[in-house]
Amino acid sequence: MTALWTSAEIEAATGGTASAPFEVTGITFDSREAGPGDLFVAMPGTAHDGHDFITAALQNGASAVLSRKPLHCPHIVVDDVAKALESLAKAARDRLDPKAVVIGVTGSVGKTSTKEALAAALTRSRKGHVHRSVKSYNNHTGVPLSLARMPRGTCFAVLEMGMNHAGEIAGLTRLVRPHIALITAIAPAHIENLGSIEAIADAKGEIFEGLEGRRIAIIPDDTPQRDNLVRAARGHAEEVITFGRSDNADISALHAVDSTGLGSLVTARLLASELTFTLSQRGDHWISNALAVLAAVEAAGADLAAAGLALGDLGGLKGRGERHVIALTGGEALLIDESYNANPASMAATLKSLGEERVTGRRIAVLGAMRELGAESEREHRAIAEPALVAGVDRLILIGPEYDGLAAELTGRIAVDQVADVSAATERLTASIAPGDAVLVKASNSIGLARLVDALAGGRTPAGQEALR
Ligand SMILES: Nc1ncnc2c1ncn2[C@@H]1O[C@H](COP(=O)(O)OP(=O)(O)O)[C@@H](O)[C@H]1O
Ligand SMILES: [Mg+2]
Incomplete structure (x- = not known):
């Protein structure tokens, strides 16, 4: 198997020192997830310090450790483990082929659902490796981890970004540097910290600050915050695409019927074509997520027909339907x-x-x-x-x-x-x-x-x- 990282690459990215040359095929900061071939990242946390779990990670088969202190196993010593993981994330993003497409996904709800559906849609088009964040790893540690896990040779990367406070997405998007930034929906989640729905929209809109390359913003039309989001996007994006049920949206559902009881039959108007597909997941929110997926697939220049097929056989996500x-x-x-x-x-x-x-x-x-x-x-x-x-x-x-x-x-x-x-x-x-x-x-x-x-x-x-x- 091709190495995800060689110790020399990790040294170069982090400024750390390896005990001896080694290669890893995976990376994790959860000792319970660690397995053969993995680099265990001993992250400092608020409640626990990853250094207390090194033995557990090694017992589970981890091959090497990124650590603050020298160990009796293959390792790389760095001054600051969290910063080193971020440096590895940057290096992973830097080594991507210039033709690869990076898609950042945020929003109040529907991030993981849309991320999974989009990754499934891109995988169906069989253009090359599709990398995605696992689970909801979308915060200041999850995003660097998801990036650091991105294999060389990735064609499409779909990365979820989340936040509890203003300014968080701004930091994450500068790490992800998406070519396409997608906001799924704006709703009063985390309103406790942010104060108002406008503030929530502003915080999500920070995702556009990291756009580069073709710089496309994809925005939900069915929200009172639409105009604010479009304004935020215009400062950074070359193209703004809206999606939603109404005709005013650039990408919209012309027909959507749920007559079968097995999901919906949807005809979507896209930028350059129409697509009729079945959607295995039930509910209006899934029609919205599917339109967002198709907008991103079209923006990425991937195969829309393949995406339609993928939407027809999405399985339910654990805990999300x-x-x-x-x-x-x-x-x-x-x-x-x-x-x-x-x-x-x-x-x-x-x-x-x-x-x-x-x-x-x-x-x-x-x-x-x-x-x-x-x-x-x-x-x-x-x-x-x-x-x-x-x-x-x-x-x-x-x-x-x-x-x-x-x-x-x-x-x-x-x-x-x-x-x-x-x-x-x-x-x-x-x-x-x-x-x-x-x-x-x-x-x-x-x-x-x-x-x-x-x-x-x-x-x-x-x-x-x-x-x-
Ligand atoms: N576009 C949407 N609008 C409203 N609710 C949604 C949408 N997409 C998914 N949901 C609902 O929100 C729940 C959480 O979805 P998920 O994709 O995990 O969101 P997130 O990753 O943003 O927390 C799902 O179980 C579903 O009930
Ligand atoms: Mg999530």
């Missing part, structure tokens, strides 16, 4: 795992999709709190009433005091159980789930609703499709 069939006595129920993330926009979008599921039983939603809403928290949790009613939800299992207002508002109109924690919610759901039911499970990741999903669906294969991971 993965579907599980639960075998029960007398039949089956459907469990939709949205346990990874929740904010007002994604809550409304997925409740709407639940309403569109064909069910012979009931529609049940198990909802945990949406985090980081600050002063808006109470109002936003209560505001779930409308999408829940419109979706025809039959039963709600609500976790935590954040839902006091919603429970009060809906009691008597929908069967509502309010419980203290995930264990209690798991018990309620297990006791009440019946054949034919469709269950939406959604909360911010920190609530831990993944445990409920594991308890009900653990070990079972996702419905219909292989998980896209």
